[in-house]
Amino acid sequence: MSFDGSFTHAMVHELEQTVATGRVSKINQPYANEVVLTIRANGHNYPILLSANPTYARIQVTEIPYVNPAVPTNYTMILRKYLQGAILKGVTQAANDRVVHLHFTSRNELGDQQELLLIIEIMARHSNVILVEQSSGKILDAIKHVGSDQNRYRLLLPGAQYITPPKQDLDNPFNGPRADLTQTVKDYPNQEVLAQTLQHQYQGLGKDTAAALAATLHETGDLAQHFQAFFAQFDAPQPTLAELPNGKTNFTAFPYPDTTTNQSLPTLSQLLDTYYQDKAERDRVQQQGSVLIRVVRNELKKNRNKLKKLQRTLDATENADEYRIKGEILTTYLYKLSRGATTVTLPNFYDNEKHLKIALSNQLSPNQNAQKYFKRYQKEKNAVSYVTTQIKQTQANVDYFTNIMAQIELAAPKDLTDIRLELQQGGYLRDHDHQRKAKAKAKKRRKQRISQPDRFTASDGTRISVGKNNLQNDKLSLHTAKRTDIWLHVKDIPGSHVIIHAANPSEQTTLEAANLAAYYSKARDSSTVPVDYVPVKRLHKPNGAKPGFVIFTGQKTVFVTPESDLVDQLAANNPK
Structure with missing residues (x-):
């Protein structure tokens, strides 16, 4: 389901019941287009996510942990200036549009009370989060600045007058059906056509909501009653994660027709966390790690091309022995050679039944011709040694960057910092980030810390740690x-290092740790994954080896199939 106006209606109702009258205790901007306001209400802290992400724009209470930047953005500082300690008076929706107003009251520098609006407009790539002074309608700041060159209808800049998005000449379905509802249903007996018609009559209907409404209106009975009952369900939602006929997963405020219910969640916010967690994480990693991905892909391409060239060179040296044989035959039969000849055919004493035709230079003496073949043989022999070493080193680089790419694919946004640092330390990535340049002096004074590995708890209470990148x-x-x-790692596949913090773990704990090793590897979607395990004392890192590379002996192997539900369970076992 798209986050349409009807779902927004349900979410506003949930937020109004959950966080209204609460006080703002924290404000952070973990990502460029997303703000998290922590509101203390009814003895609990509720992190409210306001996302202007072009793909995943939404508002919700979120339990997903975020890593905040070391230096807050200017927008964060503006929000803290005006909203820190402010009281959330209420949450409202503009008609049935995807525009939500958070009404705050706070005190300014002089102690005078002021009314503020934090407005989130959920409109795909035009999504925005805007702070407005309610009395004057002036914009204090916006998470995305929109000038006249981008939008002639309205400016979204500090100091500009806030103008609401263009209104649609559509009816609010929560005010009841139109008088011509019965005639509309008669005129459009086809459900798909009826759904499209309803979208052009009522505000805030996504494609799937309109289709569900059309299916409801085709049932026998009072159409107006069906219409009102359908929208009444948004005020008493049954958050549902459903499977569509095409196999895709969808979220709805209540079960829609023609879908298979996979999971029911207690709240709409938990529904969105479940639905968006992996999707939004992957999107953030792709956005924030775009430079890293490009660098790693370029290094992989460069080393793979080099590997092909080296292999061709190695293949060309396979005939090195021919030069030695020709040199030895020429040396043996020097007395038969005369200066000025261009070829000679001599008995091949390595093959008694054949003669060998040998090319000569008419500019060289017979002995010089023989020495030329010996030199060519020695050159090819040296090349074999050099090329073999180069192939080994280049293959190691390919394996290393393949491992880095796998780590990026499996990474959470917080893990990218360590991967960036590793690439910088290896000389593969230059530091061009303007914020890092601004903190250059501070970085000289303190060494950058490596983030902590992920922590899990086995069924029997044993601690398990999982490294998410090479430095970890x-x-x-x-x-x-x-x-x-006990150390674990998938066999011959890029993946995480896993540590069981016990000398003699139970078989169940070993299998659970092996499941984590398989899940946090490139074999996540495979079955029957081999996982090696060995005591840490048997690990050894060769001198000069790249980060994350170790060798070991005496390992045992178990086979597991990664299970995301088990991973979630082991994470949930962690002590609070």
């Missing part, structure tokens, strides 16, 4: 873990 892996396996702890 090195620190976890070589410095943090005890020598008696």
Whole structure:
């Protein structure tokens, strides 16, 4: 389901019941287009996510942890100036549009009370979060600045007058059906056509909501009653994660017709967390890690091309022995050679039944011709040694960057910092980020810390740690873990280092840790994944090896199929 006006209606109702009259305790902007306001209400802290992401724009209470930037943005500072400690008086919706107003009251620098609006407009790529002074209608700031060159209808800039989005000449379905509802249903017996017609008559109907309404109106009985009953369900939602006939997953405020219910959630916010968690995380990783992805792809392409060239060179040196044989035959039969000849055919004493035709230079003496073949043989022999070494090093680079790419694919946004640092330390990535330049002096004074690995708890209470990138892996396996702890890693596949913090874990704990190792690897979507495990004391990092690379002996292997439900359960087992 799209986050349409009807779903917005239900979400506003939920927020009004949950956080109204609460006080703003924290304001952060973890990502460029997203703000999290933590509101203290009824003895609980509720992180309210206001997302102007072009693909995943929404408003909700979120339980997904976010990592905030070291330096707050200017927009964050403006919000903190006006909203820190403010009271949320209420949450309202503009008609049935995807525009939500959060009404705040606070005190200014002089102690005078002021009324403020934090407005989120959920409109795909035009989505925005705007702070407005209610009395004057002046914009204090917006998460996205929109000038006259982008929008002639209205400016979204500090100091500009806030103008509401263009109104649609449509009816609010929560005010009841139109008088011509019965005639409309008669005129459009086809459900698909009726759904399209309803979208042009009523405000805030997404495609799937309109289709569900059309299916309801085709039932026998009082159409007006069916219409009102349909929209009444948005005021008493049954948050539903459903499967569509095409196999895709969808979220709805209540079960829609022609869908298979997969999961019911207690609240709309929990529904959105469940639906968006992986999708939004992948999108954020793609956005924030775009530079890293480009660098790694370029390095992979460069090393793979180099590997092909080296292999061709190695293949060309397979005939090196021919030069040695020709040199030895020429040396043996020097007395038969005369200066000025261009070819000679001599008995091949390595093959008694054949003669060998050998090309000569008429500018060289017979002995010089023989020495030329010996030199060519020595050159090819040296090339074999050099090329073999280069192939080994280049293949190691390919494996390394393949591993980095797999880590980016599996990473959460918070893990990208360590991957960026690793690429910078390896000389593959230059630091062009303007914020990092601004903090250059501070970075000289303090060494950048490596983030903590993810933590899980086995069914029997044993702690398990999972490194999400090479720097974490090195620190976890070589410095943090005890020598008696158990180390796990998928066999011959890029993945995370996993540590069981116990010397003799149970078979169940070992299988659960192996499941984590398989899940946080490139084999996440595979079945029967081999996972090696060995005591940490048997790990060894060769001198000069790249981050995350270790060798080991005496390992045992188990086979598991990654299960996301088990991973969630092990994460939920962590002590609060």
